[in-house]
Structure formats: C-alpha cells, structure tokens
Amino acid sequence: MNRSSALLLGSAAFVVLAGSATTLVLSGRGDGPGPGPGAAAPVCARVNETDRDKAGLADHVAVIGVDKALGETAVDDLRQATAQVRVDQTLKGALPASFAVEQTVERTPAGLLAAGAPDRHPLLPGHRYVVGLNDWRGAAGTVTARTVWFAYPADADRLDAEKARWADAVAHQNPPRADPRCEGEPETP
Known part of the structure; x- marks a missing residue:
C-alpha cells in the first residue's frame, strides 16, 4: 500500500x-x-x-473519454482532481452522456500526476479509459459526486481488448x- x-x-x-x-x-x-x-x-x-471483484464493487463500469481537467483540490501531499468526461459505452450501470468525475491523485517529483496504484491511472484530457465509478449520495439520496474506483487506458490501440476484458468482468462479476x-x-x- x-x-x-x-x-x-x-x-x-x-x-x-x-x-x-x-x-x-x-x-x-x-x-x-x-x-x-x-x-x-x-x-x-x-x-x-481480480477484474471480476472490481466490477462487482463498482456502481458503474464504462468506456469514457476525458474532455478536460476541471481543477484540483490539495489536501496535504494528495490532490482531488476533477475532470469532465463523456461516456462512449456503458458496461454496467446507467450514466449520463457527460459529467464531472473525481479522482485522488498525487504529484511525483517530476510534477506528473500518478494515482499510486497500478489499477488507477490518472485521467488525462484527450485520452480514453475503462473506468469503474462509485456514486456518493447526499442526504436526499441524490448523487452528489462520482469517484474513480479503477481506470485503465483504452486509447485506440487498446480499446477493443479493454472493452472485451471489462465486458467479461461485468458479465461474471463477483458479489x-x-x-x-x-x-x-x-x-x-
């Protein structure tokens, strides 16, 4: 850890x-x-x-494109990054076509964003990812934020393989x- x-x-x-x-x-x-x-x-x-464990824990699994970074909030050496994303394909759950998503990231000595775990790649504008998202609900039960549970790169050269991988994980997800x-x-x- x-x-x-x-x-x-x-x-x-x-x-x-x-x-x-x-x-x-x-x-x-x-x-x-x-x-x-x-x-x-x-x-x-x-x-x-496993992928099946992660799919079972996520509220949503989707192929997304990152349109733009919306900013960061600092807490000690960590940052909460917010990005505007569009949904290319939903594999689990129901999502709007476009929304803001939050992700915990950290700055490396080189100044790059790194998520600190091999299954949470930082969301960068202009790239596509397969993500697992969790909803955070307010007192009234409405979704107040969506956070990244996992993110795997899925640009053109990896798109078909990642879609197949996560479609299988969702179809056979573990409770x-x-x-x-x-x-x-x-x-x-």
Whole structure:
C-alpha cells in the first residue's frame, strides 16, 4: 500500500494511517462523513483482487473519454482532481452522456500526476479509459459526486481488448464480499 493512499470526498478527507491486506485505518479531517479530527477508525476491506471483484464493487463500469481537467483540490501531499468526461459505452450501470468525475491523485517529483496504484491511472484530457465509478449520495439520496474506483487506458490501440476484458468482468462479476482473513464488517472506503 502506498503511504499516501487516501480517499477524498468533496470537502471530506480520509487518510490511510495504516493498512494490511484486509484492514485499513482511516483518519478524517472532521468536516464530512467519517472519523473526526484526530480520530481513527478501522475499515475492513472487501476483496478486490481480480477484474471480476472490481466490477462487482463498482456502481458503474464504462468506456469514457476525458474532455478536460476541471481543477484540483490539495489536501496535504494528495490532490482531488476533477475532470469532465463523456461516456462512449456503458458496461454496467446507467450514466449520463457527460459529467464531472473525481479522482485522488498525487504529484511525483517530476510534477506528473500518478494515482499510486497500478489499477488507477490518472485521467488525462484527450485520452480514453475503462473506468469503474462509485456514486456518493447526499442526504436526499441524490448523487452528489462520482469517484474513480479503477481506470485503465483504452486509447485506440487498446480499446477493443479493454472493452472485451471489462465486458467479461461485468458479465461474471463477483458479489462484494469480505476478505476471509478480515475481522469486522467489510466496507468499501
């Protein structure tokens, strides 16, 4: 696990303090859902090792094109990047034709955006990706944000292979389940 892994939700930030294969310990800023300032809460992770696991955890899986970067919000050494995307093909779920999506990224010493995990490539304008997205809902149950769960490059030379790969993963997706080594209720942070 990358030392600076985090999940940023709008104005709320959760930073991974410690982690194992099955459990994360998150700390919050206190201005949104989750643990308050200085508090830590263990989160039992769901199994997400295979494409089928990831497809089962995502609310949506789609082929998207990134139209433009909308900006970044900094929290410590991490950034919440927002991009305007268009949907070329939906493989799971229902999505509008165009919308803003959020992704946690970090700056490398070279100044490039890097997501810190091999299955979360940073969304760059002018490129196409197969993404897994999760919806964040407000108190009224309406979608307030969509965040990237995974992103794989799918430009012209990789498009057909990635579409076939993820269509198969969606068709044979695994139901969300706790890692058998985990103690406690599983969550998808």
